[in-house]
Amino acid sequence: MSVIVAGRSLGLAILVIVIGVILYYLRRAEAGRLVKIRRLPQIDVIDEIIARCVEMNKELWFLSGQGTMTYATQLPGILSTFGILAYVTQKCAEFGCKIHHPTALPIAYNIQYEIMREAYEMAGKPEEFDPLDTIIYVPVAATRPYVTNESWRRKPAGGILTGFWYHYTIIHAEALQRAGAMTLGGTDTVHNIPFMVAANNYSMIGEEMYAMSAYLSKDPALTSSLAGQDIGKYIIIVLTIIGMIAAAAGVDVLKWFAV
């Protein structure tokens, strides 16, 4: 009996390498040397949207999508909104821009509430946090009418849509666009990415949203896991190129995967 099940060694190796690298970066980050994450151009977009709201003296809307936190597949998207929400709220508080966040996430509501309250405290303006308006919980059945009506009435100048999105993407993005808002949209649900790209002024595709969250929150765990995943991506690239060359030279590369 072999030690590792046949055909599964390479997978185990990739898992071990990626996890090892993440752990290494994490240890380094905890010692104070944070991995550098590329500054995404969309960060300037967030600042631009906030500046636009301040200039026009209108609100910024933050929409965090749908989903439940009890599903693992929906977790990454929902978790990545937290870092972005914290940054956006703090910036808004600093520049004196009003932010409005109707959330449809039942379990995440408490977390998002705390994040926004803390962000206002960090900006030194806890009194501006309005527990009845800065963030409100809108039950699923009421989300669509709420967003379409209220955005038309309150005419926000900016909108940021992140998280896990279903078919509401197009309805909400269009509602904000029609209200005259400049929007940044990002999601990791594949069939709604195109609508985010087509209907919003600026967009984040899939993992860009996670990276944004990591960059903005400066969280050591998030940044080091991103860096570790990048090593995984380099492994993929190198494996593919080596495999291509070897196969062209007549080697049976499929044998490598059967170890």
Next chain:
Amino acid sequence: MAVTIGMIVASWICIMLYTMLYGDNFVSRTAEHIFMGVIAAYELVINLEFFYNKGVARAFSPGGAIYIIPVILGIMIYARLNAKTRWLYRYPMAVIVGAVFGVTIRTTVFSQILDQIKGNLPPIAPLVGVPAGQLINNLIIIFGSLAAVVFFIFSQEFKGPERYVHRFGRLVLLCGFGATYGNTLSYRYELMAGTFISNLFQPPEILPYTFGFAIAIAIILVIGFKTGLAHWE
């Protein structure tokens, strides 16, 4: 008889929901809340039935004593509704989350990483001994997928020539998402045509009721808007 009434009700629910397209109004909101109430209860009942049959009933049958554990944990989930007992909710969630990540990552690394690398290699994407057209396609697949991977590398600045790889990656991704976009568009129209076929216009004997109700709703809405009892947007 119950079936015919049902079909009429079904077409009416559709019409009430469709009024949302002509401005938000009390009719569509009522229908939406009725629908949400039914679907929430439906999913709850089905899941509770599963919980009862596979958990509770089994726990009290001979040899199933061990299933008392998920039953107790399952009830503990509802401790979250009270702030004081919220900590109890973490134990069942820990089992759910732990099991999900456990069963996911062990096979993800094969089906979503290694098998995809295999897809970039012969015999699936050969580069030697194939016609020129296929060679170009395979090269696009291989280098396109690698460029898409490069696009999602975040710990590296793209300043030099590699920024063209990055840009190419984004274009490949957008071309791929364009395919999703096109398919999703047709899917949306498919949903509508399906609704029309199965609810509004079939069978023909309900058509008078459907159109009659549509006209009635239109009149109600117009009166509502004219008298100021309701308003567009």
Next chain:
Amino acid sequence: MTERSEKSFAEKALDLDHRILASIVFIILSIMVLVPISIPFPVSSYGQQYYDFVDSIPPGETVGFMIGDSPATRPQLEPSSVLTLKMLWDKDCKVVIWSDWAVAIPIVDDYIALAEKKLGRTMEYGVDYVNLGYVAGEETGQAAFLKNIREVVAGVDKYGKNLDDLPIMQGVNSGSDFKYGFFNVACECTEPMYVRQWQMPYGTKLGSINCAMDLPSITLYLATGQLAGTANGLLGSAEMEYLTGQLGLAFGQTMAVSFGGLYFTILVVLGNIFFFMTRGKGRRD
């Protein structure tokens, strides 16, 4: 946008009320549904591949069939699912059915009844097919189910019958006992989940019945052979109807959808023309 007393034609056109646009969709689709016409069209490679896959299953095989349909997607997925069941039963294949989604449960019974109607005979429960009902828990649930069916469903089917009493379930207890499998997923994007929990560990050949919008996210699995075929939404259903010679529900819908698509194309073109006309005059921000 600045307020102006006089607006150019393009600006006026762009301000067109959305209710008019929506009404036109409604009218076009209603007419096309009420007065269907049909045009011959080429069968796509996916439709042919799926048909060949179902056709290649040897007679008498035990096949797993996950039905996770929803009422919304039912009109497009029903024809391919029912025709697949019919093709399987034509060959005396045994079908083990379950659902991963709560809303699919009443639909499963309808599918079986429709397939029996198309077939012209009643299939025997417990011999030709079995319905194991709803399996909760998404990915964990499916992984556990495919590893040990009896433990997850408590040894009974949907109606409370003991699985060991049913001939079809003799010797069937895990994903590896199905050489061929099908899953019908209603746009929940769970195809990769079945690839990694069913195809990858047990080597089952899988056919996917999915909505059109999921096609691009599964073509890569088709390319690597992780999926053996896909019935792609309404078009897949229409192609199945065409290939099996059982024209019906799907064929009528495709033309209505076509005119919806034509209208959409015209709108996008017009919208962009007007947009660039206004932008050329520098009137928009």
Next chain:
Amino acid sequence: MTIPLFIVSVLTVWMTVEYFFPFLAPLEPASHTVQTFATILASAAWGLGTAVLCIAHVRRIYTQSKDPFWGYSVFFLATFFIMFLSGLIQGTQGSIFLWLYNYIQAPGDQALYSTTAFYVTTAGYRVFRFRNLDATVLLISGMFVMWSVLPLFTGPFPVLVTIAKWINNVPSVAAYRGFVMGVALGIIGLALRVILHKHREVLA
């Protein structure tokens, strides 16, 4: 908090590792039992979201002044309890339960989701612009693929099927292959962060 996080870590590591090492096979029945537990728990967890939703609606009715739309919550709760009680009393094969499913839930589901077709249409006129190269690539490839699945276009122009087949089988496979590999690595990273207790909000 520490004990539940510890449970998560142990379960994740255990289920991952047992897949690779044959000598852990004796533990497999136990791990499968835990997975079965998780399946049963997932069905119980479904009720939590529903409970939160119902509480939110009850609260809306209770604090009428703050929300002008509280009246609709009455409809929500009324139909919720009718459906819930019919399911409890008659079972899931009961006539009232199935009637409500067939003639309220199913058409509602279909109508509600199909309204997106209208929204997409109006968005096509008002928001889908060839703003920049990115949007142009997306819209053009999208248009070709859409035409290719509609017989009205493919009947007269069979070449569309060929073009769309190329888009679906070449650039789209490349894009999704890159995307999927990245996402898979992301899941591994997320699982590791959860194992290391860096994502306490998972259990919050």
